Amino acid sequence: MNFDYSEEQLMIKKAARDYAQRELFKDVIERDTKAIYPTEHVKNIAQLGFLGMLISPEYGGVGVDNVSYTLALEEISKVDSSIAVIMSVHNSLTAYGIENFGSKEQKEKYLPLMASGEKIGAFLLSEPDAGSDASFQKTTAVDNGDHYLLNGIKNWITSANTGGVYIVIAQTWPEKGSKGINAFIVDRNSKGITVGPHEDKMGMRSSDTHSVMFSDVIVPKENRIGEDGFGFKFAMKLLEGGRIGISAQALGIAGGAYELALKYSKERKTFGTEIINHQAIAFKLAEMAASIESARLLVHKAAWLKDNHQPYGTASAIAKLVATNVAMQVTTEAVQIHGGYGYVKEYHVERLMREAKLTQIYEGTSEIQKIIIARSISRDC
């Protein structure tokens, strides 16, 4: 077993860390407070290659391994998870889906635009009544010969407004249940699409989250991904990889809060000494460090399995369950270590705590990860 990172992986981690600490940190509080979409930063991370990480060079991407990808996401999430979620949905759900399951024409048409950041990817699965129960799709895609007609509502869509390339999951053959579901690539500017108001979220406030309404949207048949009825399995396969991205994000949120708490505890004095010299604080930091390290092993194991073409669905569910719980625990302790200062925006840790909460909810709640893990355990016995 080799726990060393390659030179390339370390270089990618450093590039992400440098950008996050130098550029993202200085205005993250303002973006969060005013819910400002990070237009310039998204352009910059595209130039750094972060939007083409899971797109192969053949289509203009960088095509790095998944461990490198998690390292980059972790560093960006230490500072600004809104940018990390844009990057994650774009790479591990949308671009990865097109590259690995799309037709040659679909890849040639969309991937170069996505690798350059000209078009941002969005993944439209959730609906008002289909969140955890993802196969209960009410959005319909009626087969009309040379095209499909899309109607319905999608909810909680990251990059719904700014995204250019939608992957939309919809029901074509209701009588077949999950086997009647299809996936389509849909241009965000298609006639009949209405994007709802920006959701006023508790955390990750500057990512672009909206509902999307489809009203008789015409989707050419060549925009369907895979065989007729492949849509649900496709969505599930994508989420296996997406959850590696979200677990890396959670790891970064925890790491960001830990770094701030460690720094603060070496500066802040009470009872005549820096607070790190009090065992009550030192033990908290020790637990935070140990939890982060154990989550990191799980995140990297899931990424490594994906890189090595081995099944990674259960590993990614375990990584997401553990890393997102660690993010919640570590950020809560980071606020506690900061005392009153932790409860105000200026010290960043309250924002990281708000961001941690979302990682336990999207791309499958913690309870959904437990379902996936439990089913895997019962299959194996």
Ligand code: CAA
């Ligand atoms: N890979 C391939 N196929 C899979 C699969 C996988 N990982 N998981 C399930 N399937 C297949 C099954 O084999 C089955 O096919 P067969 O009938 O041929 O065997 C079919 O799909 C149906 O499977 P299940 O009966 O297991 O499906 P289910 O209805 O019980 O649901 C679930 C399973 C895991 C709970 C699923 O509904 C799920 O993952 N729910 C959570 C959805 C989710 O994560 N949403 C996140 C939204 S995206 C988002 O948040 C992005 C963002 O913007 C940040």
